Amino acid sequence: MRLNESKEIMKHFNELGFKNIKLIKAEEFYLKELKGVVDPEQKRILIGKLFVDIANEEISNLSKNGELLLVQGTIYPDTIESGSTDKAALIKTHHNRVSEIEKLISKGKIIEPLKELYKDEVRKLGKELGLPHKLIYRHPFPGPGLAIRIICSDKTDTQDDYKKEENSMNDILEKFQMVGKILPIKSVGVQGDFRTYHYPAVVWFKNNKYRSWEKINECSSMVINKLKTVNRLIFSLSPVGNLKLETLYLEKQNLAELRKIDAMLRSRTDEIGEIWQMPVVQLPLCNSGKKLCYVMRPVCSQDAMSASIFEMNFDLLKEITSGIQELGNTIFYDITTKPPGTIEWE
Known part of the structure; x- marks a missing residue:
């Protein structure tokens, strides 16, 4: 869970008058089960x-x-992305759609009153029920929690050669006065209703006087559509130096740092009404100061089936991320719509 999230949820339940709520503290069980696991789909299945x-x-x-x-x-998007409908391919298995859950459903052991509703419809229902505005409009949080916001790695180098693709990408970026590099990690995406598991790339402007969201949106779409190995673009306010691939696992110290970074960013963005959700992702990449890199992904959406990029003012973005950089970490901004990028990286 995110920083203080369990306490906040219990507070909401208490304010709504529920007296018989029991909080199960199970983090140790999950960390033990997920020790050394790096594959995103395997993580989701084990968590479920x-x-x-x-x-x-x-x-x-x-x-x-x-x-x-x-x-x-x-909700309905969970069943679609898990490939649980007749016409849907598997994008990622949601914890509430693993085989053990499906067996319980077949036995009539599970009630799912919202399973045919989209997120915007759930919020309308919340209004009808008179639930507090803050509770209705909380940012959605994935069932597997922060476990899928740490991109795990058991390698310190990659055998994949994407230099040719990187050159092709920079030929495209030249049109926008931008430059970039493909990163030695992978993320989940969706293209043509099917799951992709390809590389993200980081891009930045050669000169900040050329900086504009129009160029960012156009270059993101063009790069992903033309390159077969890239399914996600992230943006940096400044040039990116050498990033080193490191081993990274679901461990307490990594979760603690992610919680801290996430809380710092959310404290500055939670009141921006246009932002529907903002995952903060920890990458297995270290900068020259041997500090981990992070990605913030503020998106705008209605139903979670599609999402656009929140076009944050560049001065505000610099101000918000300055605290992260003061800690020595590097922070990027995800500029990928859904599709082709899923809202979560895993």
């Missing part, structure tokens, strides 16, 4: 399985005097 195991144990303890059912907040 452990979620069911923990839920079953708790339900068993609670249901001594009668049978209980598990209620999930599944």
Whole structure:
């Protein structure tokens, strides 16, 4: 969970009058199960399985005097991206659509009152029910939590050769007075209704006087459409030096640093109403100061099926990210629409 998020959720429940809420602290179980795991789809499946195991144990303890059912907040995009509808391909498995959950659904053990609704429809329902505005318009947070916002790596170098593609990319970027490099990591995307797992690339302007969101949007679309190996673009306010690929796993110290960076960025952006969601992602890349790189991804959306980039004022972006840079970390800005990039990187 994000910094203080569990406390905030319990506070909301208390204010709504719920008295029988029990918070299960299961982080240690997840960290043990996910130790050394780097594949994003494997992470999601393991998280979903452990979620069911923990839920079953708790339900068993609670249901001594009668049978209980598990209620999930599944919404329609979860089922689509998990490939659970007749015409949908698997993009990424949501924790509420792993095989263990599907078995419970078939046995009638799960209630999902929102499963046919999109996010904007859920918010309309929340208004009808009179729920607090702050609760209705919280930024969506993925079921697997911060586990999928740490891009894990078990390598310190890559055997893939994308120099030719990088040269082609810079030929395209020249038109926009920009330059860039392809990064030695991968992220999940969606193109033509199918899952992609390709490289992100980072781009920046040769001179800040050329900087504009019109150029950024156009170059992002053109690069991803023309290059087969790139499915996501991120933007840097300044030129990017050498970035070193490092091993990175789901470990307490990495989660703690991600929580800190995420909280710093959210404290400055939570009140920007146009931002529908803003994942903050930890990358297995270190800058020259041996500090980790991060990506902020503020997007605008209605239903989570598609999303556009939030075009933040460049001076505000510099101000917001200055605190991160003072810590020595490097921060990038995701400039990829959905599609072709999923909102989450994994």
